[in-house]
Amino acid sequence: MSINFSKQTVVSTKELFRQAEFDNILKCVHCGLCLESCPTYRELEDEKDSPRGRLYLMRGLWEGELELEQSVIDPLSRCLDCRACESACP
Numbered sequence: 001m002s003i004n005f006s007k008q009t010v011v012s013t014k015e016l017f018r019q020a021e022f023d024n025i026l027k028c029v030h031c032g033l034c035l036e037s038c039p040t041y042r043e044l045e046d047e048k049d050s051p052r053g054r055l056y057l058m059r060g061l062w063e064g065e066l067e068l069e070q071s072v073i074d075p076l077s078r079c080l081d082c083r084a085c086e087s088a089c090p
Contacts, residue, residue, distance in 0.1 A: 025059045028052065034085035040078050048075040051085035 034051040035041050041050035048057065054076055060066035 025055050025062065028055050029090070031090060033090060034088045037084040037088040039080060039082065039084070044078075046075075049078055051079075051089075054079060 030052055032050075032052060038050050041047075041053075043049075047053040057066065057072050057076060061068060061072065066072055
């Protein structure tokens with residue numbers, strides 16, 4: 001499924017990412033303990049669909065290294081917000 005965003009929506013969303021304080025992203029030590037707790041990662045077996053992969057994507061948006069494109073939006077939108085990764089995180 002493809003989602004079409006207006007240019008203003010993309011610019012506004014990117015600005016929100018840059019203004020946000022992503023303390024949890026910076027705390028990630030990239031150990032991978034969260035991977036097996038994530039239902040989308042277990043099903044799809046793709047790093048982008050893991051908590052660690054999503055953190056990389058969010059950090060890339062935050063730092064301006066990534067554009068808000070479908071290849072970034074899709075893995076972020078597949079997060080179930082189940083928070084299983086939180087209990088696995090050291």
